Amino acid sequence: MKRLLNMLPLLAALPVSATAADVTVCVTVSATGPAASLGIPEQNSVQFLPTSAGGANIRYIVYDDATDPTAATRNARKCAESDKADVIIGSSAVPTSVAAATVAAETSTPIVSLSPINVPANVNQWAFRAVQKNEQMASALLEHMKKSGVKKLGFIGFADAYGEDWLRTITELLKDTGIEIVATERFARNDTSVTGQVLKLVASRPDAIIIGGSGTPSALPVTGLADRAYKGIIYQTHGSATADYIRVGGKAAEGSILPVGPVVVAEQLPDSHPSKALGVEYTKKYEAAFGKGSVSAFGGMMFDAGQLISAAIPDALKKGEPGTAEFRQALRDGLENLREVVSVNGVYTTGPDDHFGHDERSRVLITVKDGHFQYLPL
C-alpha cells in the first residue's frame, strides 16, 4: 500500500492519455518474488526519472513481473503491443530480463535491462544494460590487490552460478598478474558451518581472501575467518553491499572491502567524481521518500536507465514520431552511440560491441568501518 501511495504523485504528474508527442517508457521490474529486494528500490526510483527530454514528455507505465519469466514475457508483450512502448526498462533478475529482452527484440523495441544478461546477437542488438559486469567490479578488487601487494589469493564462493561466475572472472583477470589463487573452496547459502573450508583457506596462507557470495550468507565465512584469527584482507562482491551483511557479520565484517556502484556512497565521493552531484541529489530525494539509509545500487540502476533513455531521445525525435517503428529504431541507434552520459552509477559510453557502456568510473571500493560503509579511495 505504501508503495502504491508513493506512486501517486507520479501518476498525478502524468497526463491521463498520451498526446502524439509523448514518449512511452514501459517498465517491468520484479517488485515481488525472490528478486524483490532488487525490484522494490527499482520500482521506487521510477518517480525520480526525467519527465521530459528534447521537448517531448516522457510517460512511464510500471508493471510487476513477480520474478517470473512468464510474467515478464507477458508484461513485455503488453508493453510492446497494447501500450505501444517506445522503449522498455527491465527486468530485475537475469531470467526475467532475458525473457523481456527476447520479446523486445521480436517486436523491435529497444530495452534497457537492469541485470547483466548474456543474450544471442539478434536479441543483443536491441538490449542495453544499466548495470556493471562482474568483470568491472572484479577489476576494482584487482587494482586494490596490486596496490596492497597481494601475492596469494584464497577464494571461497557459493556452490552455484554466482560463485562459479566470480571464480571464472577472477581467474581470467589474474592471468599474468603474478597473483596466484592458492585455495578454491565452496559453500552453500544454507550451510550452518564453514569451519572446514576456512581451515583449509587459512592453511594455504593467503594474503587476501575473496568471498564470492551475496547477501547475508556471505557473512558466514567472514565470522569463520575471524574465529581462526585470520589477519589478511577480506574482499566481498557487490552482492553483499547491504546493511544486512554488516548486521549479521558484526565485528568480523569490519575492514572487509567491497566493490559497488558509486551511488551507494555518493556523499562520500571526492568532488572530482563525475557521479557525485547527481548521486547526492538522487540519494537525498530517495531517502526523503523512503527513509534514511534506504538508498541502494539497485534503485540507482533504474535512475541510470532513465538517464540513458533521455539522453537518446532528442536525436531520435528528429528521425520519427514517438510510437512509430522509425522512432524505436532511432532510439536503439541512439542508445548504441551514447557518449559520456553521466549518471549515478557511472559514466556511459556505448558502442556496437559494448551495450554496457561502463568504464572504471562505474565502480568504487568501500570498506566496513564502525558498522557503516565507507568510501575507500584507490
Added chain:
Amino acid sequence: MDSSIAIFLAQDGILNGSIYALLAVAFVILFSVTRVIFVAQGDFVAYGGLTLSALERGQTPGSLWVLLVFGIVAGLLELGRARGFGLRQRYRAIILAYFLLPCAVAAAHWLGMGELNGACRILLALALVVPLGPYIYVIFFKGLANSSTLNLLIVSVGVHWVLTGVGLLSFGAEGYRTNEMLSAVYQIGPLTITSQSLSVIVLTVAIMLVLYFFFNRSLEGKALRATAISTRGARLVGISAESAGTRAFTMASAIGAASGILISPITTLYYDSGFLIGLKGFIAAIIGGFASYPAAVIGALGIGLAEAFCSFWASALKDAIVFGLVIPVLIWRSLLSTHPEEE
C-alpha cells in the same frame, strides 16, 4: 593436514553432530509413536532461532501470529471433534489449550517479557514455537491417524512447505544471528573451545538424559513407549493414542525449537535453513532404523564428522558425499534386518 586441523574439524563435527542427534531423536520419537516421518521437523529449528532473534531486536516475531492462527484453527477442529461423556470439561480443556494459551503467550510478549533478561527471552521464544507442534498434529495428522505411512509422509511434506512459506512471510528472506549468551573462551593445548559451543554439547547431553529418564522412569513416558510398540494394545489398557500423538509432537517441537535457540548464536539462520539441518537429522534417524535412539545419535555424530572433514577435503562435493553415505548404510541395514510385510 596436521593434528590441530583434525582437532578443529572434529570439534566442529561434534558440534553440528549433536544438533543432528537431537533432531534424529525427535524423528524417532515421532515416527515410533505416530508413524509420521515428520519432514518439517527442521522448520522448528529455524522458527526457534528466528523467533529469539526477533525478540532480541525488540520486534514482534511473526511466529506470534502463526501461533494464534494455528491455535484457533486447531481449537475449532477439536471443539468439532469432541464427543462422548464429560463434554463440558473437555470443552474447557480445549479452550484453555488452544485459545487461551496462545493469547497468554501473546500477552506475555506485549507486556514486555522478552525485554526482561536473556532467560525470559529464551522461555518466551520456546513458548511461541513449542505449541505449534501439537497444533500441527491436531490440524494435519489427527484426522489421518489410520492412514498409511506413505500418506502421512506426503502430508508432512506438505506441512513442511506450509511452514517454510509462512516462515518467509513472518521472518523475511534475510538471515539472522542471535547475540552470544556466553562469551568465555577456553584454551586447551592447540584447541580453542568457546563456551557457546560447549553449551550446545552439554545441553544436548542433558536433553538426551532427560528423555532417557522420561521414557524409562515416568508413567507418561512408558505410556508413549507402549503406544509406539502397539497402538491397539496401548488403547486396550487405557492409553489414548491421540493424547500420545499430541505429546510426541510437543516433544518434537520442543527439541526442534531448543536446537534452533542453541545454534542461533553460532550460525546464521534463514527461514528455510531448517530443511537441510532436518534432513541430516533424518538420515541419522535412518541409520538408527527409525527405532534405535543410541544408533541414531551415533549416526548423527558420524554425519557431523563426515561433513566437517568433507568440507575440508572437497567443499564443493560436501553435501553429495554426506547424503551419498546413506546408500551403503541402507544396503547394510536391509541386509541385516528381516523386513515385515508392507502394510
